[in-house]
Amino acid sequence: MDHAAAQLEKQHVHDVYESTAPYFSDLQSKAWPRVRQFLQDQKPGSLIADIGCGTGKYLKVNSQVHTLGCDYCAPLVEIARRRGCEVMVCDNLNLPFRDQGFDAIISIGVIHHFSTKQRRIRAIKEMARVLVPGGQLMIYVWAMEQKNRHFEKQDVLVPWNKALCSQPLSESSQPGRKKQCGHPERSHPYHPPCSACRCPVCFKGRWDSRRSHSVDCDSALAGTCCANISKEGEEENGFYNTLGKSFRSWFSSRSLDESTLRKQIEKMRPLKNTESWANSTISTQPSRHSSFDLDHPEPFSTGEQNLDEEVFVETSQKHLEWLRAPATHKHLNGDHPRGVRRNGDGNFLGSTNTKENCMDAGNLEEGTPSASKIWRRISAADSKDSNPGDTISVEEQQSDILDSGAFMRYYHVFREGELYGLLKESVSELHILSSGNDHGNWCIIAEKKESCD
Amino acid sequence: MKLLTHNLLSSHVRGVGPRGFPLRLQATEVRISPVEFNPDFVARMIPKVEWAALLEAADTLHLVEVPKEPIQGYEHDESFLRQMHHVLLEVDVLEGTLQCPESGRLFPISRGIPNMLLSDEETET
Numbered sequence: 001m002d003h004a005a006a007q008l009e010k011q012h013v014h015d016v017y018e019s020t021a022p023y024f025s026d027l028q029s030k031a032w033p034r035v036r037q038f039l040q041d042q043k044p045g046s047l048i049a050d051i052g053c054g055t056g057k058y059l060k061v062n063s064q065v066h067t068l069g070c071d072y073c074a075p076l077v078e079i080a081r082r083r084g085c086e087v088m089v090c091d092n093l094n095l096p097f098r099d100q101g102f103d104a105i106i107s108i109g110v111i112h113h114f115s116t117k118q119r120r121i122r123a124i125k126e127m128a129r130v131l132v133p134g135g136q137l138m139i140y141v142w143a144m145e146q147k148n149r150h151f152e153k154q155d156v157l158v159p160w161n162k163a164l165c166s167q168p169l170s171e172s173s174q175p176g177r178k179k180q181c182g183h184p185e186r187s188h189p190y191h192p193p194c195s196a197c198r199c200p201v202c203f204k205g206r207w208d209s210r211r212s213h214s215v216d217c218d219s220a221l222a223g224t225c226c227a228n229i230s231k232e233g234e235e236e237n238g239f240y241n242t243l244g245k246s247f248r249s250w251f252s253s254r255s256l257d258e259s260t261l262r263k264q265i266e267k268m269r270p271l272k273n274t275e276s277w278a279n280s281t282i283s284t285q286p287s288r289h290s291s292f293d294l295d296h297p298e299p300f301s302t303g304e305q306n307l308d309e310e311v312f313v314e315t316s317q318k319h320l321e322w323l324r325a326p327a328t329h330k331h332l333n334g335d336h337p338r339g340v341r342r343n344g345d346g347n348f349l350g351s352t353n354t355k356e357n358c359m360d361a362g363n364l365e366e367g368t369p370s371a372s373k374i375w376r377r378i379s380a381a382d383s384k385d386s387n388p389g390d391t392i393s394v395e396e397q398q399s400d401i402l403d404s405g406a407f408m409r410y411y412h413v414f415r416e417g418e419l420y421g422l423l424k425e426s427v428s429e430l431h432i433l434s435s436g437n438d439h440g441n442w443c444i445i446a447e448k449k450e451s452c453d
Numbered sequence: 454m455k456l457l458t459h460n461l462l463s464s465h466v467r468g469v470g471p472r473g474f475p476l477r478l479q480a481t482e483v484r485i486s487p488v489e490f491n492p493d494f495v496a497r498m499i500p501k502v503e504w505a506a507l508l509e510a511a512d513t514l515h516l517v518e519v520p521k522e523p524i525q526g527y528e529h530d531e532s533f534l535r536q537m538h539h540v541l542l543e544v545d546v547l548e549g550t551l552q553c554p555e556s557g558r559l560f561p562i563s564r565g566i567p568n569m570l571l572s573d574e575e576t577e578t
Contacts, residue, residue: 003573006573043497044493044494044497045493045494045495045496045497046497047457047461047498047501064494066457066498066542068458068461072570074568077566078564078566081564081565081566086454086455087566088454088458088568088569089566089567089568089569089570090568090569091569091570091571093576094465094571094576096463096560096569097461097462097463098461098462098471098474098503101501102461103501
């Protein structure tokens, strides 16, 4: 199982990042403010590790600490190195560090790339091992519960749209980019290409229709994408109906549990023939608006989020409320149409006051930076998300999707409470300080317990 | 690769455990990259350093002699702090190898980047 899991990750995580590394751009990767704040809160002289650092956007956030960037992907690490960062290539599952060397660790958008629960636990335990007692670990993973897209299952393959990438990084373009990435959030008015458009149509590289994409995205048509497929209602259903039978089976598949995934992974061997994906119960997502972005060339999109109020506010002192709240869940997303299941721990984060927080958030209008505001994700009509027709037709692009050139990335998207439960049940050396949701990501901050065996 | 980084690295070849530290450093290309001196920063780093490993690495690179241990009152000794600043942060190994002292396994350093990936057979279970 582990070998098969490693194979899956090789094909749909490592190889993809390696192939797409040249297209990554500093401009287009967003640094999450809360992560930046976590780093800035660390004591001067701290030793920090960014496990899964990608191109290194967090490595220079705090000049008073020494941050070491680590990533499995050598090309990405090379990019970070060229920016002057101290980096190395290594494996999260086997961190090449002595015990208790780091004062803090961040793991942003990494754990969701591990395809089995065991590996995810292992990755977290490794990070705990190399933390000093009292040291803190921050983890971000993609949430299954999304406002603007719908994950049929937790184990998904997400296509990567090359059309949205920047030009391959060249030496001459470096200095310019460097200047700008100093202030990623305040850079020149950067109008992101419609990040919704990771649909197959866009994949064909319809650059000229980019503008119309933006328009569509800005409109009230959440979850829709290309101009041609943009209308809700019968057209989408029509599209759905034209999907090949095998693809339709993806969308109606049940969630993949561990054993099913295992069986599926076993079936995949060898993974050369990607047509087997068609019958897989791992769903392939036409990847639309990605509220989560690592070093993905797509920016932190504001396209579709124009629907909502501005959720992305500057951090202030008050955001620290979240960080210090003892395991208080401040997820303010409102209702999930599918009824989010709480895994395991019934007392998950005492979320009885979730609703109240929603109400409160509703009263906090723009211009008031606050913890609640930062947490807030205005939930649009979520029912939209569950419309299978929402997912963009892959029929035209069937060959593209099945083609290895489509760069499908594997994700295990996390349910609400899952990350928390994982740490609680399986990583006893960590004490959870706080957790919550940040723009479609489940986040946790945990501390290494003092007396360990 | 800075010596501060080297000081944290340990081999994770299966079965090696704590005997995988420190890695034996060999350098074929070293560069000195000036880094802004921050005495407080350096002073706070000192207690985190595994001193013997640092001595060994500095010696391999024929660096200015590093004291056997942090001197008394090092926090206020600017000359000591500057020396440590230089050794820990300004010496950059661009090309070389890191060797597991127990298994002999070599990890390459290329363009300043150590590559610590192991094959499946070599890693801990």
